[in-house]
Structures are given as structure tokens and as C-alpha cells.
Amino acid sequence: MALLRSARFPALLLLIAAALGLILANSxxxxxxxxxxxxxxGIPGVFTLSVGHWIADGLLAVFFFVAAVELQYELTNGQLNSPRKALQPIIAAAGGVLIPIAVYVAIAGSGETAAGWPIPTATDIAFALGVLAVFGKGLPSGLRVFLLALAILDDIVGILFIAVLFTSDVDLLMLGAAVVLLVVFRLLSAQLGGRGSRAIAVLMVVVAAAVWFFVHESGVHATIAGVALGLVMHQQPALRTRHALEPWVNAIVLPVFALAASLVAIPQVSPTDLSPAFWGVAVALPLGKIVGISLAGWLSMFLGGTKLPFGDVLAAGALGGIGFTVSLLMSELAFSDDAATRDQATLGVLAGSAISLLLAAGLVSWRSWHYRRLAPQTVSTPVAPAT
Structure with missing residues (x-):
């Protein structure tokens, strides 16, 4: 289990799963x-979904639950619990969302590919932290903290995009039932830890499944149920639950989703015949993210943010271009009615994330070399806040 909680191994599993999906789809x-x-x-005549939808709507809701628990902690007790702590990653995250959108719109912002503009806005936390762990020996803790906060804020934006842009014909009755059950879930979570905890835990699983069902039936994307459950759950049991689920999310949920999402046939065409959706995503992820995050992160230092060195911010910008999980999900949602464009956008996510991964590996290795040249006490000391 310790291996599955590490930063490196889950990132390797994601890479293998994505490669396997591409190989299977072209074999x-x-x-x-x-x-x-x-x-x-499913249950014929009652409730059935395709295997692909069970993965994207069901399994991935567990991932979003785990991410939401981490977000809840960071907002209350962690790196985002004060305006000063959050200032630099907030501004950097804004740059890392707006610039990739601008790049995508410039390349593919007209016609049937225009709907793909949210795709290059996401950062894959597991992959980015995995690359940082592999190539970033000796880096100060400030860079990891900055990247984690940045990726969490990116997740918030991705969640909002999914909730607002990919929801239609909302059934308010079903959504209201989900809200009522969320309140029940919150109250039950507050009771965990005393006598009868096992029975309460089982009941919470049943209530959580019901919340997911009602959200799905309401027309809101079902992964939002995972977000809502993670945010409303009482913090202490939520953190214990996250700790228990983390290995399974890393070993099963994310690799299975990566395999299913990358199950794309590579078109037998020349590069000039590829869809603008491919080029928009493939360019916006590495270029838009590194320019947006590094430029905005640098400007934030003049507004009172923590003085993370520009070289570190540049490395974080490259890491932010590893979109993967949420970007793959948004490519499926943005082009759900156009399989050909969806596949090209998915290939764009894989290509853009691969370019960002290579670029990040080089920049993180450079920063690691830079800090190893410094005095030992500097290497182990976090970046000092601005004075």
C-alpha cells in the first residue's frame, strides 16, 4: 500500500494505462x-450504463471525492487557508486557465471545434507530483506546496466547468433529492467514531450511492456528486476515508479511466489533416500553461505573494501542462456528440501532456541541479515568505 501512496508509482501506472489504451485501440x-x-x-429495464460511462461517471466520482476531501482540508487547515498563502497560486492558476483558453481559441475557436476550449485548462495532480518526485530530488518544499495548491485550484475550475458547461435539462426534483441526501450524509459523518460506527459507515455508503444516482438522473454530470460528498463530509472521517481510498484510486480508478479514455484509434492522416481540436489542445497544454502560470506567478510576487523563485515557477508551469485525467474527461464531454473530433481532442491531450512531461522533466531536473549546488542548509529550507 505504501507504494500506491507514493507520488512516483501512480504516475507510472497512469502512463502505462494510457499507452495500453492506445495500443489496444490500434491493434x-x-x-x-x-x-x-x-x-x-446494470439492471435491465431499471438502470443501465455503458462500461465507458460507468468508468467516467461512476469510478471517476470516487477520484473527485478524494480530490474534494483534499481541497476541503487545504481550504480550512492547509496551504489555501489564508489570502496571503493562496495569493500566488490563485493568480498563477488564473493565468494557467486563461492563457491556454486563449491559445486554443486562436487555433480552434471557430466552427465545430470551438466547444473544446475548456479542455487544456486542467492539471493532473497525480501525474504532476509524480514527475516532481522523480526528477526533483533536493528541491525546496515551497515548490511542491505551490504546485499542489495550483493543481487544486485548477481542479476547482475544472469542477465548475463540468457543473456549468456540461449540464443541461436539469431535473430539479432529482437534484433536490440529492441535496437532501447530502445533508443526511453530512449528519451521519459527524457521528462516525462512536459506538455503532460500522453500521453508520455502511449507511453512509448507501446514502452516497443514492446521492450519485440522483445527481446522475438530474442531468448534472455524476462526478459532481463525488465533489459534493467530499466537501460536505465531516473533516476527520473524511481524511480517514481519503487515506483508505487513496491506494485504490491510484491502483484502479485512475489507470482504468486512463485506459478507457485513451482507447482512441490514431487516424491515418498527415499532420496537416489533423483536426484543429487536436492542434488547439496539443499546443495550449504545454505552451499556454507554462506561459500563463509562470507569467502570472511572477507578477503575483509584486502583489505580496510568496517569493518563489521564477525558475521554480517556470518548472511548475511546465508541470501544469500535464492535463491528462480531467482534460481527458472534458474532451469526452465537450465533443460527446462528435466521436471523430472527440478522438482527435483526446489525442491532443495525450500529445500535449507528453510534451509537457518532457519539458517539465528537463526544467525540474535543472532546478534540482541548481539547488544541489547550493549550501546543504539552503537545500533543506523551505522558500522564505515575502517580507
């Missing part, structure tokens, strides 16, 4: 793989 067993993803599972 002799491609038809079988696509058929398996499209097969419907």
Missing part, C-alpha cells in the same frame, strides 16, 4: 476493446 483486438467499452451493464 487487431481493437473491435473487441471498443465493444467492451460500449457494452451496457
Amino acid at each position: 487487431p483486438v481493437a473491435d473487441a476493446a471498443f465493444a467492451a467499452k460500449g457494452a451496457y451493464v
Whole structure:
């Protein structure tokens, strides 16, 4: 379990799963793989979803629950619990959202590809931290803290995009039922730890599943149920639950989603025939993120943010371009009615994230080399706040 809680191994699993998805989709067993993803599972006549939707709407809701618990902690007790702590990552995250959108719109902002503008706004926390752990030996803790806060804020933006942009024909009755059950879930979570905790925990699982069902049936994307459950759960049991779920999310949820989402047939066309959606995402992730995050992060230092060195902010910008999980989800949602464009956007996510990964590896290695040249006490000391 310790291996699955580390930063490096889960990132490796994600990379292997994505590569396996591409290999399967372009191999002799491609038809079988696509058929398996499209097969419907559930209770016939009552509630069924395709395997792909169970993964994207169901399994991924568990990932969003875990992310929301971390977000709740950071907002109350962690790195985002005061305006001063949050200032630099907030401004950097804003740059890391707005500039990639501008790059995408400049390349693919017209016609049927225009809907893909939210895709390059996300940062994959697990992948980015994994690359930092592999190549960042000797870096000060300030860089990891900055990257974590930045990625969490990116997740907030991604969650808002999913909730607002990809929701239609909301059934208010179903949504109201979900809200009522969320209150019940919150009250039950406050009771954990005393006598009868096991029975309460089982009841909470049932209530959580019901919340997910009602959110799904309301027309709101079902992953929002995971976010809501993670934010309303009482913090102490929430942190224990996150600790218990983390290995399973890293070992199963994220790799299975990465495999399913990257199950894309590579088009046999020349680069000039690729969709603008591909180029928009593939360019906006590495270029838009590193320019947006590093420029905004640097400007924030003049507004009272922590003085993280510009070289560190530049490395964080490259890490922010590793979109992957949430970007893959948004490519599926943005082009849900256009399979060809969706596949090209997905390839753009994989290509842009791969470029960002290589760029980040180089910049993080450079920063690591830089700090190893300094005195030992400097290497182990976090970046001092601004005075």
C-alpha cells in the first residue's frame, strides 16, 4: 500500500494505462476493446450504463471525492487557508486557465471545434507530483506546496466547468433529492467514531450511492456528486476515508479511466489533416500553461505573494501542462456528440501532456541541479515568505 501512496508509482501506472489504451485501440483486438467499452451493464429495464460511462461517471466520482476531501482540508487547515498563502497560486492558476483558453481559441475557436476550449485548462495532480518526485530530488518544499495548491485550484475550475458547461435539462426534483441526501450524509459523518460506527459507515455508503444516482438522473454530470460528498463530509472521517481510498484510486480508478479514455484509434492522416481540436489542445497544454502560470506567478510576487523563485515557477508551469485525467474527461464531454473530433481532442491531450512531461522533466531536473549546488542548509529550507 505504501507504494500506491507514493507520488512516483501512480504516475507510472497512469502512463502505462494510457499507452495500453492506445495500443489496444490500434491493434487487431481493437473491435473487441471498443465493444467492451460500449457494452451496457446494470439492471435491465431499471438502470443501465455503458462500461465507458460507468468508468467516467461512476469510478471517476470516487477520484473527485478524494480530490474534494483534499481541497476541503487545504481550504480550512492547509496551504489555501489564508489570502496571503493562496495569493500566488490563485493568480498563477488564473493565468494557467486563461492563457491556454486563449491559445486554443486562436487555433480552434471557430466552427465545430470551438466547444473544446475548456479542455487544456486542467492539471493532473497525480501525474504532476509524480514527475516532481522523480526528477526533483533536493528541491525546496515551497515548490511542491505551490504546485499542489495550483493543481487544486485548477481542479476547482475544472469542477465548475463540468457543473456549468456540461449540464443541461436539469431535473430539479432529482437534484433536490440529492441535496437532501447530502445533508443526511453530512449528519451521519459527524457521528462516525462512536459506538455503532460500522453500521453508520455502511449507511453512509448507501446514502452516497443514492446521492450519485440522483445527481446522475438530474442531468448534472455524476462526478459532481463525488465533489459534493467530499466537501460536505465531516473533516476527520473524511481524511480517514481519503487515506483508505487513496491506494485504490491510484491502483484502479485512475489507470482504468486512463485506459478507457485513451482507447482512441490514431487516424491515418498527415499532420496537416489533423483536426484543429487536436492542434488547439496539443499546443495550449504545454505552451499556454507554462506561459500563463509562470507569467502570472511572477507578477503575483509584486502583489505580496510568496517569493518563489521564477525558475521554480517556470518548472511548475511546465508541470501544469500535464492535463491528462480531467482534460481527458472534458474532451469526452465537450465533443460527446462528435466521436471523430472527440478522438482527435483526446489525442491532443495525450500529445500535449507528453510534451509537457518532457519539458517539465528537463526544467525540474535543472532546478534540482541548481539547488544541489547550493549550501546543504539552503537545500533543506523551505522558500522564505515575502517580507
